[in-house]
Amino acid sequence: MNDRIFVTAHDVAREAGVSQSAVSRAFTPGARIAADTRERILATAERLGYRPNLLARSLINGRSNIVGVGVGDLGNPFFVQTLQLLSNSLNEAGLRLLMFPAEGDAGSEPSIREILHYRLDALVLLSVGLSSTLAEECRKAQVPVILYNRTTRDQDASSVIGDNATGARTIAAHLLAGEHRRIAYLAGTEGSSTNVQRESAFYAYMAEQDAPEPIRENGQFRMEAATAATRRLLTARDRPDAIFCANDTMAIAAINVARHEFGLDVGRELSIVGYDDVPMAAWPAFSLTSYSQPAQAMVDETVRLIHALRAAPASHERVMLEGSLVVRGSSRAVRPHAA
Amino acid sequence: MNDRIFVTAHDVAREAGVSQSAVSRAFTPGARIAADTRERILATAERLGYRPNLLARSLINGRSNIVGVGVGDLGNPFFVQTLQLLSNSLNEAGLRLLMFPAEGDAGSEPSIREILHYRLDALVLLSVGLSSTLAEECRKAQVPVILYNRTTRDQDASSVIGDNATGARTIAAHLLAGEHRRIAYLAGTEGSSTNVQRESAFYAYMAEQDAPEPIRENGQFRMEAATAATRRLLTARDRPDAIFCANDTMAIAAINVARHEFGLDVGRELSIVGYDDVPMAAWPAFSLTSYSQPAQAMVDETVRLIHALRAAPASHERVMLEGSLVVRGSSRAVRPHAA
DNA sequence: ATTTAGTGTGAATAAGTATGCACAAATTGA
DNA sequence: TCAATTTGTGCATACTTATTCACACTAAAT
Numbered sequence: 001m002n003d004r005i006f007v008t009a010h011d012v013a014r015e016a017g018v019s020q021s022a023v024s025r026a027f028t029p030g031a032r033i034a035a036d037t038r039e040r041i042l043a044t045a046e047r048l049g050y051r052p053n054l055l056a057r058s059l060i061n062g063r064s065n066i067v068g069v070g071v072g073d074l075g076n077p078f079f080v081q082t083l084q085l086l087s088n089s090l091n092e093a094g095l096r097l098l099m100f101p102a103e104g105d106a107g108s109e110p111s112i113r114e115i116l117h118y119r120l121d122a123l124v125l126l127s128v129g130l131s132s133t134l135a136e137e138c139r140k141a142q143v144p145v146i147l148y149n150r151t152t153r154d155q156d157a158s159s160v161i162g163d164n165a166t167g168a169r170t171i172a173a174h175l176l177a178g179e180h181r182r183i184a185y186l187a188g189t190e191g192s193s194t195n196v197q198r199e200s201a202f203y204a205y206m207a208e209q210d211a212p213e214p215i216r217e218n219g220q221f222r223m224e225a226a227t228a229a230t231r232r233l234l235t236a237r238d239r240p241d242a243i244f245c246a247n248d249t250m251a252i253a254a255i256n257v258a259r260h261e262f263g264l265d266v267g268r269e270l271s272i273v274g275y276d277d278v279p280m281a282a283w284p285a286f287s288l289t290s291y292s293q294p295a296q297a298m299v300d301e302t303v304r305l306i307h308a309l310r311a312a313p314a315s316h317e318r319v320m321l322e323g324s325l326v327v328r329g330s331s332r333a334v335r336p337h338a339a
Numbered sequence: 340m341n342d343r344i345f346v347t348a349h350d351v352a353r354e355a356g357v358s359q360s361a362v363s364r365a366f367t368p369g370a371r372i373a374a375d376t377r378e379r380i381l382a383t384a385e386r387l388g389y390r391p392n393l394l395a396r397s398l399i400n401g402r403s404n405i406v407g408v409g410v411g412d413l414g415n416p417f418f419v420q421t422l423q424l425l426s427n428s429l430n431e432a433g434l435r436l437l438m439f440p441a442e443g444d445a446g447s448e449p450s451i452r453e454i455l456h457y458r459l460d461a462l463v464l465l466s467v468g469l470s471s472t473l474a475e476e477c478r479k480a481q482v483p484v485i486l487y488n489r490t491t492r493d494q495d496a497s498s499v500i501g502d503n504a505t506g507a508r509t510i511a512a513h514l515l516a517g518e519h520r521r522i523a524y525l526a527g528t529e530g531s532s533t534n535v536q537r538e539s540a541f542y543a544y545m546a547e548q549d550a551p552e553p554i555r556e557n558g559q560f561r562m563e564a565a566t567a568a569t570r571r572l573l574t575a576r577d578r579p580d581a582i583f584c585a586n587d588t589m590a591i592a593a594i595n596v597a598r599h600e601f602g603l604d605v606g607r608e609l610s611i612v613g614y615d616d617v618p619m620a621a622w623p624a625f626s627l628t629s630y631s632q633p634a635q636a637m638v639d640e641t642v643r644l645i646h647a648l649r650a651a652p653a654s655h656e657r658v659m660l661e662g663s664l665v666v667r668g669s670s671r672a673v674r675p676h677a678a
Numbered sequence: 679a680t681t682t683a684g685t686g687t688g689a690a691t692a693a694g695t696a697t698g699c700a701c702a703a704a705t706t707g708a
Numbered sequence: 709t710c711a712a713t714t715t716g717t718g719c720a721t722a723c724t725t726a727t728t729c730a731c732a733c734t735a736a737a738t
Contacts, residue, residue, distance in 0.1 A: 006401075006458075006481065008694060019718045024696055031696090034716055049479035051456040055398045056694035060723050062345075064394060066437075074423040075618070084413040087440050091450050096457075098405075099438045101426050111430050117390040118435075119345075140388035142345065260623035279414070284599035285624050347724060358688045363726055370726090373686060395724035398693050 007050040016044040027052050058119060067095050067306060068115050068123040068143075070102030075223060076249045077278040078293070079126050082148065085299040086124070093303055095121065102128045116141040122306045124148055127221075129192065130157055144309035144316075146302055149293070151193040151318065158309065158316040160301045162323050164197035167291040170325045171244055171273050172205040174289070178271060178332045180242035184233050185214040186254065188221035188246035195221070198246050198275065215240055219250040226250035230257040234264075241270060242331070248274035248281050251288055255330065271331035277323070287329035294321050346389040355383040366391050397458060406434050406645060407454050407462040407482075409441030414562060415588045416617040417632070418465050421487065424638040425463070432642055434460065441467045455480040461645045463487055466560075468531065469496055483648035483655075485641055488632070490532040490657065497648065497655040499640045501662050503536035506630040509664045510583055510612050511544040513628070517671045519581035519610060523572050524553040525593065527560035527585035534560070537585050537614065554579055558589040565589035569596040573603075580609060581670070587613035587620050590627055594669060610670035616662070626668035633660050 009023040016023070018041060025031035026041035045051070058064040067090055071079055083099075090097050098118065100111055102125060112134060116123070120143045127149045135154050138145050147159040175183055185202060188195035206214060217233055219226030226245065230253060233240055245251035251274030258264040258272065266272055267287070274281060277292035301319045309315065348362040355362070357380060364370035365380035384390070397403040406429055410418055422438075429436050437457065439450050441464060451473060455462070459482045466488045474493045477484050486498040514522055524541060527534035545553060556572055558565030565584065569592060572579055584590035590613030597603040597611065605611055606626070613620060616631035640658045648654065 006694090007479075010694080020695080021697080021718060021720095022716090024694095025717090028696075032716065037716080049476075051452075051480070052696095053398070053694050054453075054457050055394050055403060056723085057696075058723095059392070059394050059398055059694085059725095060696050062723080069438075071426070074419050074426075080413050080419050084440075087410070087413075087438060091440055096454065097438045099408075099422075099426060099436045101423075101430055113390075114393075115435065118393050141390070256623055284595055345724095349724085359725075360688060360690095360727080361686090363724095364687090367726070371686065376686080391726095392724055395693085396726075398695095398724080399726050401693080 006053070007048045009050070009052070012041065012045050012048055012050045015048060016041050024052075062119065063121055063310070064119045065095055066098050066118055066120055068098045068100065068112075068118070068120045070100055070112060070123070070125045070128050072101075072103050072126065072128050073222060076127075076221065076247070077280055078149075078248065078276040078295070081278060081295050082126055082299060085296055086302065089299050089303045090306075093307070095303075095306070113137055116143050121310055122146055124302060124306075125150070127192075127194065130154060142313055144306075144313050146305055146309070148298070148302060149194060156316060158305050158318065160298050160305065160319045160321070161194070162293040162298070163320050164194060165201035167275060167323055167325075168198040168201035168244075169205045171275070171291055172202050172209075172211075174325060174327070174331065175242050175244065175271065175273065176206075176209055176211060178242070180240075180271060182238055182240040182242070183211070183214045184240035184243045185216050186226060186229055186233075186243055186245040186250050187216060187218045188250070190218065192221075195246055202244060214244070219245065219253070221247050221250065223249055223253045226253035227257055230254040231261070234258060234262050234270075243270070243272050245272065245274050248276045248278045248288060248290055250274070251290070251330075252280065252286055255286055255288065267329045267331060273331050277326050281326070281328070289326065289328045289331040291325050292323040294323055297321050345392070346387045348389070348391070351380065351384045351387055351389045354387060355380050362389075363391075401458060402460055402649070403458045404434055405437050405457055405459055407437045407439065407451075407457070407459045409439055409451060409462070409464045409467050411440075411442050411465065411467050412561060415466075415560065415586070416619055417488075417587065417615040417634070420617060420634050421465055421638060424635055425641065428638050428642045429645075432646070434642075434645070452476055455482050460649055461485055463641060463645075464489070466531075466533065469493060481652055483645075483652050485644055485648070487637070487641060488533060495655060497644055497657065499637050499644065499658045499660070500533070501632040501637070502659050503533060504540035506614060506662055506664075507537040507540035507583075508544045510614070510630055511541050511548075511550075513664060513666070513670065514581050514583065514610065514612065515545075515548055515550060517581070517610060519579075521577055521579040521581070522550070522553045523579035523582045524555050525565060525568055525572070525582055525584040525589050526555060526557045527589070529557065531560075534585055541583060553583075558584065558592070560586050560589065562588050562592045565592035566596055569593040570600070573597060573601050573609075581612070582609070583612050583614075585614055587615045587617045587627060587629055589613070590629070590669075591619065591625055594625055594627065606668045606670060612670050616665050620665070620667070628665065628667045628670040630664050631662040633662055636660050 009020045012023045013020045025033040026038045087097055122144045124146045130152050145157040147157050151159045217229035219229040251272050254272050255266050258266050258270050264270045274288050274290040277290040281288035281290045348359045352359045352362045364372040365377045461483045463485045469491050484496040486496050490498045556568035558568045590611050593611050594605050597605050597609050603609045613627050613629040616629040620627035620629045
């Protein structure tokens, strides 16, 4: 059965005329070993094609140098961007990225449960919810959890998020400055902390300013649902003249519908604002006004947290980072000069 | 140092009054163990929060159930789509996905080399080249390599690709049918098999039909380079009336430049055709004519290959799948009715 | 009743590496 | 020169689980 024969430290030891311990030390930075012995061992190892078996190494020191990353919908460019940045940062930090789908739908949680037992250094969930049973599993398996772009009431998990309240309020102020009369809110997944924070801050600010209550539709943070929701909004009698979409994916769907199905001049007849400031938002085809999330900074914080949690697995920390409003052509910033 | 205490099979054994062997057998499907003993052990394990350590398990049976996936530029939606599909398929097949950046740039190869020694079941490279030294490393480490959307002369690697020659010829025929007079080819990364195959088939077909030789620019398969290349093309005196871009990412960059920087009516004044048929190509904002790659089928074949290579690591297989032309608004299919 | 086959279990070992401990050799200090 | 320290190395063990072997026992068969 086991027909794959690998070169082991013993093979190298025999060939180089040393003990297996010496081989191990040659590959362990800072270990006590003579320089020339080390050289000879490394040369022999190179010649035989030996590299330490990382599984065995992980088995001994109890940590795998692997970070689990659960991703939801990769149709969302914000996750893709995050995944790219995270992949690079983890690699530079000498950590491996074990990726798995974690849609929160059927069949995903068993997968997470399985993966937990790789002695993960940490589990990062990208915009994925943390069920209480999963939290319990992680606690049992002693795997620190970091929620990315989401929080939870559960105190066992760390999180890295943007300042959604400030973002939503800034956007509300921007839209009100443009003197829009009928403003809609295209919500993300109901119950997700991200949507709850953006929505409540948005509605609260509108109420503070005595603006009429926004029309509400739900786009699930996804393109298809947002497309349908935008159609409903634009078909309704009291069609809005501005839509705040809870993320950029939905905003781009909204632009597509408004421009190509309803022939609207986005930015003049209808303002559309998104959230995240994904790279695509800057494309001239969309020129989407958006509130940026500092993706690189959020990833940096995530990696810092991973290191911190390796030292103190039981601790937890909640990080919140600021973004900024990026005004582009999809929204008018000031009162229109002609009615 | 090792302050994370885990529940081991011994703990469960002691608690359940059996031996460690019995615990192992309780978790090994098909092992000889009495049903009631098994039940009792599983219940105890559940109570103690025990799950087998997958690292130790992998160490023993010599395979990790982990598949390494090297990704290049995640700015390319085709890779993102592939990654999403692959992630789901591997998960369903009980395999884990270890992702790492493999741009082919500096600093990436050491990472691959490191990762190889996780006893990977296979290494899948998404549109990433396989250097001869890396091929040698993989051979030494007995890790089968699968090149996805690329091939190599090296006979040690398996590959899954689309039929680039047929695709390029079909596109050439499509453009010639539209009676375009000046056709440009926006090339991908020089030397990549994907670009070589598309380019040579495209040029060969044009020559066969006695069409003038295409203008050539290089866009590196990337958006930024393609943007600059398109500017050069459209600024030149003999501006082309059609551009075949070697992938959709470059085609979308070309559309952005043509439409928003040069004010061209894409599809009437200038035809733009891509390759891959990524989801974005269907958006009305682009409506990009493209030659589809059967992403799901390619991923299915990849997973099938992984299983085949687990059984016979030394073998290799080259799979080529057919796509089809998807005509949309960015190109005219027939002769324009008015000159 | 006795052999045969089969079942369930534990002891022992193996997978490949890291590391504490002991000891020899080399170096330092007086 | 001798004690004290430092350096380099090997031996043995540990990490955790899967699996072979041997043994006790039950059930079937003659």
